[in-house]
Amino acid sequence: MSLKIVVLAKQVPDTRNVGKDAMTAEGTVNRAALPAIFNPEDLNALEQALRLKEQDADTFVGILTMGPPRAGEVIREGMFRGADTGWLLTDRLFAGADTLATSYALATAIKKIGGVDLVIGGRQAIDGDTAQVGPQVAQKLGLNQVTYAEEILKIENGKATIRRLIDGGVEVVEAPLPLVVTVNGSAAECRPANAKRVMKYKYAACPLEVAPEDTRKGLREERPYLNLTQWSVADVDGDPQQCGLSGSPTKVKEVQSIAFQAKESKTLSGSDADVEGLIKELLNEKIIG
Amino acid sequence: MNNVFVYIEIEGTEVREVSQELLTKGRKLANELGVELHAIAIGTGIKGKVEDQVLPYGVDKLFVFDAPELFPYTSAPHTDIVVNLFKEEQPQICLMGATVIGRDLGPRVSSSLTSGLTADCTQLEIGPYDDKKTGNHYDNLLYQIRPAFGGNIVATIVNPDNRPQMATVRSGVMQKALYDGSCKKDVVYPEVSKYVSPEAFVVKVLDHHVEAAKHNLKGAPIVVSGGYGVGSKEGFEMLFELAKVLHGEVGGSRAAVDAGWIDNDRQIGQTGVTVHPKVYIACGISGQIQHIAGMQDSGIIISINSDPDAPINKIADYVITGTVEEVVPKLVKYYKQNSK
Numbered sequence: 001m002s003l004k005i006v007v008l009a010k011q012v013p014d015t016r017n018v019g020k021d022a023m024t025a026e027g028t029v030n031r032a033a034l035p036a037i038f039n040p041e042d043l044n045a046l047e048q049a050l051r052l053k054e055q056d057a058d059t060f061v062g063i064l065t066m067g068p069p070r071a072g073e074v075i076r077e078g079m080f081r082g083a084d085t086g087w088l089l090t091d092r093l094f095a096g097a098d099t100l101a102t103s104y105a106l107a108t109a110i111k112k113i114g115g116v117d118l119v120i121g122g123r124q125a126i127d128g129d130t131a132q133v134g135p136q137v138a139q140k141l142g143l144n145q146v147t148y149a150e151e152i153l154k155i156e157n158g159k160a161t162i163r164r165l166i167d168g169g170v171e172v173v174e175a176p177l178p179l180v181v182t183v184n185g186s187a188a189e190c191r192p193a194n195a196k197r198v199m200k201y202k203y204a205a206c207p208l209e210v211a212p213e214d215t216r217k218g219l220r221e222e223r224p225y226l227n228l229t230q231w232s233v234a235d236v237d238g239d240p241q242q243c244g245l246s247g248s249p250t251k252v253k254e255v256q257s258i259a260f261q262a263k264e265s266k267t268l269s270g271s272d273a274d275v276e277g278l279i280k281e282l283l284n285e286k287i288i289g
Numbered sequence: 290m291n292n293v294f295v296y297i298e299i300e301g302t303e304v305r306e307v308s309q310e311l312l313t314k315g316r317k318l319a320n321e322l323g324v325e326l327h328a329i330a331i332g333t334g335i336k337g338k339v340e341d342q343v344l345p346y347g348v349d350k351l352f353v354f355d356a357p358e359l360f361p362y363t364s365a366p367h368t369d370i371v372v373n374l375f376k377e378e379q380p381q382i383c384l385m386g387a388t389v390i391g392r393d394l395g396p397r398v399s400s401s402l403t404s405g406l407t408a409d410c411t412q413l414e415i416g417p418y419d420d421k422k423t424g425n426h427y428d429n430l431l432y433q434i435r436p437a438f439g440g441n442i443v444a445t446i447v448n449p450d451n452r453p454q455m456a457t458v459r460s461g462v463m464q465k466a467l468y469d470g471s472c473k474k475d476v477v478y479p480e481v482s483k484y485v486s487p488e489a490f491v492v493k494v495l496d497h498h499v500e501a502a503k504h505n506l507k508g509a510p511i512v513v514s515g516g517y518g519v520g521s522k523e524g525f526e527m528l529f530e531l532a533k534v535l536h537g538e539v540g541g542s543r544a545a546v547d548a549g550w551i552d553n554d555r556q557i558g559q560t561g562v563t564v565h566p567k568v569y570i571a572c573g574i575s576g577q578i579q580h581i582a583g584m585q586d587s588g589i590i591i592s593i594n595s596d597p598d599a600p601i602n603k604i605a606d607y608v609i610t611g612t613v614e615e616v617v618p619k620l621v622k623y624y625k626q627n628s629k
Contacts, residue, residue: 015438100400127438129560130408132396135364139400144492145364147393161495166389167305169499171361175492186553249405249451253418253432255444263590263604267597270611275619278591278607279627287568287589288511288535288624 002058003155003177005049006110008121008133009042009063009078011071015126036070038077041122043190045183048152049120050082050191060084062113066094066105069208075228079201080193085225087113088206091232096245099128103136104242105233110141112236118160119180123148134182145180146173150187206230292350293319294380294453296371297330297343298390300499301360304330304342307386307460312346314413314463315384316472321415322429324381325349326472329374331367333360340476347468349475356481358490361497362390365489368397373484375402380453382431384413387457399455405448406455407433409559411462411582418447425449431456436559436578443578461507461563504538506555511537512566514557514584517544518573518594519613525550527617528572534624540564542580558583570620573613576601593617 013034046063053059063078063086065071075086089109097105110116119141124131131147138145146162153161153172161174165184203216206228210220220226233243241247268274282288295315298305312328319326327350330339336355343351354370371394375383383398385391387409399406412434418427431454433446448454506512513532515525525539532539541551543558557564558580569587574580576592576599584590585604592605593616602608609616 013438098405099396100403100405103400128408130396131392132399132406132408135393135396136400138364139368139397145393145397146492147364148389166497166499168502169497171494171498172496173363173492173494249403249448250407250433250446251418251420251449253445253447255437255442257442263606265602265605265608267608267610270593270609270616270619272619272623275609275616276623276627278609279620279623282568282589283624283627289628 001155001158002056003052003060003117004115005052005059005061005118005120006064006113006116007042007046007049007061007078007083008106008119008137009046009065009074010039010122010125011036011065011067011074012039012125012127013037036073038074039122039125041124041183041185043122044185044187045120045122045181046078046081046083047188047190048149048181048183049118052118052152052155053082062086064106064109064113065089066102069206072206072209072228075206076201076204077193079204080198081191082194082197085228087229087231089231089236090206090208091243093233093240093243096248097243098248098250099130099132099136100249101243101245101247103133103140104247105236105238106133107137107140108236108238109231110137112231117177117179118155119143119178121182123182123184131182134180138180141178141180143178143180144175145182146175147182149181149183152181201226204228290379291381292325292327292378293322293382294375294378294384295326295328296383296385296391296394297328297339298386298388299330299332299335299339299360302332302335302338304339305386305388305460306465307388307458309342309346309465310460310463311384311386311458312343312348313465313468314458315382316347316468318382318413318415318431319349320470322381327352327378327380329371330354331359331370333357335360336478344474344476345467346465347470347472349473351474351476353476353478354481354484355478359481361494362394363490363492363494364393364397365492366485367394368401369485369489370481371398372401374479375453383453383455385455385457387459391457395455395457402451402453404451404453404455405446406457407435407446408457410435410456410458411559413456413458418449420449430454436582459559459561459563461565464565502554504555506538506540506557506562506564509538509564510566511535511568511570512540512557512564512584512587513537513570513572514540514542514574515545515551515572515613516542516574516580517548518575519545519550520573522550524613527613527621531570531617531621534621535568537566537568542574542577571601571605572617574601575599576604
């Protein structure tokens with residue numbers, strides 16, 4: 001059966017393996033030192049969607065993302081890998097959203113898209129690690145959810161059979177569509193960008209990404225698929241009170257860069273004498289047996 | 290009304306340790322606030338089996354929901370029970386394990402009740418809050434403290450206006466202890482059908498398979514842990530060798546897990562396992578906060594790092610400046626020579 005699939009994707013700062021320059025002297029995050037990337041588990045989710053599309057060419061896969069205008073990059077990257085199109089939710093009113101306000105915004109957009117059979121996203125984003133947005137979107141849409149999915153085994157007769165991770169094991173569940181699924185990082189890796197698709201979609205852009213002196217105006221008029229949808233709070237009929245900071249029940253009381261409680265430490269070299277001395281000391285003090 | 294609630298996670302009829310850890314923490318919070326500690330246990334065939342695993346941790350009232358199809362866990366029935374019970378009970382705080390179940394249920398419940406939820410807290414405290422925007426002052430809020438932004442900062446989150454204040458906490462972060470103070474230890478068995486409708490049971494679990502843990506990282510007295518500086522999967526074999534001679538276990542940082550050098554169930558840190566060993570040997574680990582959060586209470590910390598300025602060195606008792614490749618085989622060699 002052909003499906004209408006929305007892939008939830010987030011552009012995130014690459015917080016993995018960050019070096020010492022990730023933090024400024026003032027203890028704030030140095031965003032400039034961190035490249036913005038497609039959230040890794042969202043790529044795992046996209047792969048599951050693209051596999052369903054392979055089974056039925058009429059299956060439609062769109063990327064839904066919320067963020068500043070440059071988050072349009074995530075949509076393009078998704079299209080390079082096989083997605084049909086995307087929607088960018090961007091509005092100052094969305095800023096400062098916690099997971100609940102984010103979920104509200106995404107759920108409102110999914111309602112606007114309409115007729116969606118499957119909403120699929122990564123289990124969590126690497127800048128927050130909360131894993132909350134998927135289930136909260138499901139609740140706001142009144143849909144069932146399957147989290148920590150590793151593979152969508154099949155979709156038949158309006159039901160999805162999914163293998164998921166649980167603590168200390170695995171589970172296979174069957175859930176009716178429409179459904180929200182979040183995908184674990186242990187799922188299949190996403191296919192790379194396809195060169196032909198890169199050529200076709202590299203100038204795809206949301207209105208806010210296009211400079212006023214855009215030289216490709218003609219090209220955009222000629223090829224409508226290069227014009228990506230961009231929505232504000234009003235465009236998705238959202239309630240501003242439930243968006244952004246005002247829609248967020250959690251507040252950040254304070255943020256600290258960590259000052260480790262420095263201990264008096266003994267510094268040794270890797271020489272044989274130093275290592276043997278350490279082992280003897282630990283044995284003598286019965287710290288190791 | 291206004292009490293502290295803990296959601297009890299159950300595999301079959303066995304209460305998960307993380308829930309007992311949260312009961313101990315919840316008891317402390319309840320005492321500080323002068324309220325009761327309540328617990329919710331949901332499952333199949335649990336009546337008469339879970340009470341003794343829950344009440345000794347200082348529970349004033351335990352709600353047991355026992356009915357067919359409540360085990361294995363599925364999202365909708367458990368959400369309905371918790372949400373409908375909370376509408377009656379109006380708790381001020383709700384704690385859940387930051388497990389697969391807690392991280393599936395918590396957000397669904399918080400969204401249903403429009404309450405705030407903070408994931409993977411490493412500390413929970415009670416304190417005041419002044420909202421600078423509205424000028425409102427709040428007493429006795431739950432401080433939900435967690436590393437954020439990949440572990441580069443630590444944030445204190447509060448939920449000033451919405452109840453319950455919800456938080457999830459990873460297994461091993463809090464320490465469980467039987468409660469020796471007095472508490473009511475009441476148990477009630479509400480009628481399940483009043484809390485959940487038959488339509489909630491639409492997701493079917495076709496197969497549920499849980500294996501006993503392959504390792505005992507959480508309880509190991511000595512942990513040898515590797516980070517990006519280990520360099521390869523083969524490099525980890527040296528760490529396993531060292532752990533074997535010391536009778537310890539091997540863990541890894543998130544960077545090593547992401548690189549595929551070690552299984553993710555051995556990840557130590559805020560988003561993995563929290564350990565409290567006697568000796569922690571950090572091999573090629575720089576020491577992001579998200580990692581430190583999972584091992585800072587270790588007895589003796591030994592850091593092996595080629596970078597003398599690695600952040601982890603600041604909390605280490607012994608710093609060995611050298612590569613993992615060079616130092617770890619020497620530790621094995623000299624331990625073998627000098628022990629016994």
